Amino acid sequence: MAIDFRKDVEHVAKLARLELTKTEKETMAGQLSDILDTARRIQELDTEGIEPTSHVIDFPATMREDEVGASLPLNRVLQNAPKRDNDFFRVPRIAKSGNDGQ
Amino acid sequence: MELYQKTVFELSRLMNSREVSSVEVTQSFLDRIKEVEPHVRAFITHTPSMALETASLVDKKRLNGDNLHPLAGVPLAIKDNISTGGLRTTCASKILENYIPPYDATVFKLIKQVGMPLLGKTNMDEFAMGSSTENSAFFTTRNPWDLEKVPGGSSGGSAVAVSTGMAPLALGSDTGGSIRQPASFCGLYGLRPTYGRVSRYGLIAFASSLDQIGPFAMNPADCALLLELLAGHDPLDSTSYPGKVPGYVSSMEERLDGMKVGVIKHSNEKGFDPEIKDAVTKIANLLEKEGFAIDQVEMPRTDYGLGAYYLIAPSEASSNLGRYDGVRYGFNGGGDNIENMFSRTRGEGFGPEVKRRIMIGTYALSAGYYDAYYLKAMKVRTLIRQDYETAFKKFDILIGPTTPTPAFKIGEKADDPLEMYLSDICNITDALAGVPSLSVPAGMHSNNMPFGLQFTAPPFCEGRLFNVANYIYRNRDPLLPERPPASFRKGGTE
Numbered sequence: 001m002a003i004d005f006r007k008d009v010e011h012v013a014k015l016a017r018l019e020l021t022k023t024e025k026e027t028m029a030g031q032l033s034d035i036l037d038t039a040r041r042i043q044e045l046d047t048e049g050i051e052p053t054s055h056v057i058d059f060p061a062t063m064r065e066d067e068v069g070a071s072l073p074l075n076r077v078l079q080n081a082p083k084r085d086n087d088f089f090r091v092p093r094i095a096k097s098g099n100d101g102q
Numbered sequence: 103m104e105l106y107q108k109t110v111f112e113l114s115r116l117m118n119s120r121e122v123s124s125v126e127v128t129q130s131f132l133d134r135i136k137e138v139e140p141h142v143r144a145f146i147t148h149t150p151s152m153a154l155e156t157a158s159l160v161d162k163k164r165l166n167g168d169n170l171h172p173l174a175g176v177p178l179a180i181k182d183n184i185s186t187g188g189l190r191t192t193c194a195s196k197i198l199e200n201y202i203p204p205y206d207a208t209v210f211k212l213i214k215q216v217g218m219p220l221l222g223k224t225n226m227d228e229f230a231m232g233s234s235t236e237n238s239a240f241f242t243t244r245n246p247w248d249l250e251k252v253p254g255g256s257s258g259g260s261a262v263a264v265s266t267g268m269a270p271l272a273l274g275s276d277t278g279g280s281i282r283q284p285a286s287f288c289g290l291y292g293l294r295p296t297y298g299r300v301s302r303y304g305l306i307a308f309a310s311s312l313d314q315i316g317p318f319a320m321n322p323a324d325c326a327l328l329l330e331l332l333a334g335h336d337p338l339d340s341t342s343y344p345g346k347v348p349g350y351v352s353s354m355e356e357r358l359d360g361m362k363v364g365v366i367k368h369s370n371e372k373g374f375d376p377e378i379k380d381a382v383t384k385i386a387n388l389l390e391k392e393g394f395a396i397d398q399v400e401m402p403r404t405d406y407g408l409g410a411y412y413l414i415a416p417s418e419a420s421s422n423l424g425r426y427d428g429v430r431y432g433f434n435g436g437g438d439n440i441e442n443m444f445s446r447t448r449g450e451g452f453g454p455e456v457k458r459r460i461m462i463g464t465y466a467l468s469a470g471y472y473d474a475y476y477l478k479a480m481k482v483r484t485l486i487r488q489d490y491e492t493a494f495k496k497f498d499i500l501i502g503p504t505t506p507t508p509a510f511k512i513g514e515k516a517d518d519p520l521e522m523y524l525s526d527i528c529n530i531t532d533a534l535a536g537v538p539s540l541s542v543p544a545g546m547h548s549n550n551m552p553f554g555l556q557f558t559a560p561p562f563c564e565g566r567l568f569n570v571a572n573y574i575y576r577n578r579d580p581l582l583p584e585r586p587p588a589s590f591r592k593g594g595t596e
Contacts, residue, residue: 008465016420016464017427017441018457019449032461034520035412039462039475042409042482052480053487055311056297056536058561061340076204080431089429092439 005033105130106267107585110324113270114172117164124157124164124175128219131177135221135268142244142253144262145222146182147190153177153219160217171216173331178213179269181260182223183230184315185304186210189220193306194238195228197426197433197451207304208336209273209315216331221269224259228453229423230280230308232256233525236516237455244512245287246586247551251509254284254525257318261288264318266586271328272318277308278411279529281316282541282556286504289543289552289584291325291571292318294529296561297536298343300329301336309418310341312533320584322571325540326350329564343562350565354572361570363389364399364497373524374506378553381544382503385555388577389570399497401489406482407531412523413466413479414534419456420463426451458519483534490535490560499566500558503528504541508551532558540567542574546582 006029013020020028071077074087083090105113105127116122132150139145160175180186183193185203187210192198206214213220227237235243235258243258245251246266253262257274261284264272274281276294285292293316300315307313315332319325330350336342365386371379390396428434428447435446452460466475493500505525515522532539538561541554559566 009461012461012465012468015468016460017444017448018452018460019435019442019445020457024454024457028458028461031458031519032465035458035462035523036465038520039409039412039479042406042413042478043474045403045406045482045485047478047481047485050481050484052477053483054480055341056487056534056561057341057343059298059343059345062335062337062342062344064337072204079204080201082428082432082434091429092437092443094440 005029005036104134106134106270109321110173110176110270110319110327113176117175118170120164124160124219125154127175128153128157128177128221131221131267131269134266138246138266138268141249142246142262142266143241144224144243144259144266144268145179146192146194146225146240146259147223149189149220149222152189153221156217156219160219163217171331172327174217175219176270177219177221179221179224179260179263179272180210181226181257181272181274183226183275183306183308184210184273185306186220186223189223191223191306192240193229194226194240195452195456196239197447198306198431199239199433201431203304205304208301208338209332210304212331221263224257224263224272226259227256228456229306229419230256230275230277231419231455231459233279233283233522234510234512234515235259236512237453239453242512245509245551247289248509250511251551252287252512254287254505254509256280257292258284260318261285261290261292264320265290270320271324273315274318275305275313275315276529276533277312278415278533279526281318282504282529282539282554283526285318285541286554286556287509287552289554289586290318290320291322291540291542292316293325293329293540293564293567294532294538295329295333295564296343296538298341299538299562299564300332301334301339301342303336303338307422309415310422311418312415322542322568322575323351323354326354326568345562348565350568353565354568356569358569358573359393360395361499362395362397362497364397364493364500366500366502367398367400368502368528369400369402369405374503375508375547377547378503378506378508381553382501382555385544385574386501388574392573397497399493399500401493401531403482403485403489404531407486407534408523408527410479410482410486411530411534412462413475414483416459416463417466417476418463420460420467423452423456423460455519486531487535490537494560498559499570502556504554504556508547508549508553528556532556537561538564538567540564540571542571543584545579
């Protein structure tokens with residue numbers, strides 16, 4: 001059964017916060033169906049009782065003392081901000097009502 | 103012979119004996135860049151004055167009699183997804199076009215510590231997603247052996263920089279073939295180290311369980327020398343391996359007889375070029391003559407590597423790339439509320455391939471599909487690892503083609519993502535298994551393009567790869583050109 005990705009494109013793009021043009025959506029629906037059809041071939045393999053591998057590290061994670069270290073100076077943290085307001089990143093208003101102290 | 107044509111060991115010796123200075127060496131590469139770069143376009147950012155500054159500092163230290171690293175004064179190029187503090191790092195993406203990292207990647211810190219002049223940041227597929235550099239938001243790098251062909255990718259710029267003598271060494275990153283595939287297409291050595299061998303701190307993340315930084319070089323010894331510098335534990339990367347780094351260079355000449363070599367038998371070799379298949383047999387015969395035991399090895403579950411990879415890597419990418427929201431850094435697409443600012447920023451800032459991967463990943467991780475796609479893929483990854491473990495019980499090293507074909511034409515696969523993905527078919531499973539893998543130049547195709555063979559070793563056995571590569575290097579055909587022709591013209595090489 002081939003996957004029809006067309007009905008999913010809109011929903012997945014919304015989840016991914018990705019604005020797509022109409023043409024992009026159409027092209028992508030076809031391409032993603034093809035890719036997922038190939039990827040789905042893994043269903044043929046029996047993986048009953050097999051543990052998933054999320055990473056390949058065979059050694060224990062190295063831990064360190066939880067100590068306060070030096071942080072980057074604020075100016076460097078903010079140097080790439082597209083919109084900045086003194087020591088803050090500036091974003092569009094999030095709260096809906098006007099009573100948030102602005 | 104010009105300085106840019108010499109090996110790193112030779113340059114190091116010449117500088118150490120004060121026959122040449124690092125400034126002279128660096129200038130030779132800068133001159134070569136001036137000559138070649140307009141034809142191939144391997145660099146996104148050039149840093150000539152920074153390079154000469156480092157070089158002259160190293161020269162001063164040498165005159166002072168300071169104890170210097172063998173790589174001191176040897177310049178290099180770095181892929182543009184490795185953070186260089188204070189220097190623009192774009193990932194070849196519009197979304198990071200003006201991004202200046204506030205800190206250094208650990209590998210760059212190491213490079214600065216020993217005094218390697220940085221020549222520039224190299225072109226790549228956007229966010230390292232691709233196999234041709236055609237996905238760069240800025241321009242496509244050209245293959246120096248034939249300017250109509252792709253250099254491979256995603257680390258295409260680094261491969262081209264080294265193969266043309268614009269840099270003696272370069273750094274790339276390999277998530278599913280991005281070092282080895284361009285090394286094969288451009289005719290040089292490219293190593294994907296064991297996962298955890300080299301710190302990923304400051305490497306802009308694509309798929310964190312697969313990404314590894316590795317070296318490009320013109321010969322195995324130079325490659326080994328650079329890995330010795332890069333490898334080692336880094337407290338800033340929790341996946342960094344705490345074990346000690348062996349002397350890769352000092353053990354390169356060790357005798358290898360008796361080593362067992364497994365020739366990988368791909369169950370579907372339909373798309374494999376017959377000349378490349380022949381080269382595998384030829385190299386296997388050469389090794390057999392030297393006393394290696396050769397046998398075929400089947401890895402039945404690796405056939406499912408492509409499927410597993412194209413679920414796992416995009417899933418991790420969709421999560422990692424969630425950070426590009428136009429708030430803290432990068433491009434901002436504007437908008438009157440936070441939702442449409444995010445969507446516009448990402449919609450305008452990312453190119454088509456990055457969008458495709460984010461979509462696949464988001465889908466594979468979304469409610470209702472997680473078990474069937476992402477979880478299933480992680481289980482298949484376990485089976486693929488088991489195939490490697492079984493193979494390494496019998497063999498010391500595995501050999502197969504790096505790429506099914508030599509470099510393809512620019513534009514040939516640009517509209518067919520699946521076809522493009524297939525060009526990494528030989529590289530993906532090593533990455534999933536986390537094992538080290540080195541592409542070694544293996545000759546010239548009758549179409550005058552180079553291609554590589556890939557050697558794979560058990561985890562942390564990079565030394566074994568260098569040993570075998572060194573043996574093949576010493577026995578290479580002296581008539582074959584090591585580098586693309588010296589001069590370039592549009593539409594092909596002269």
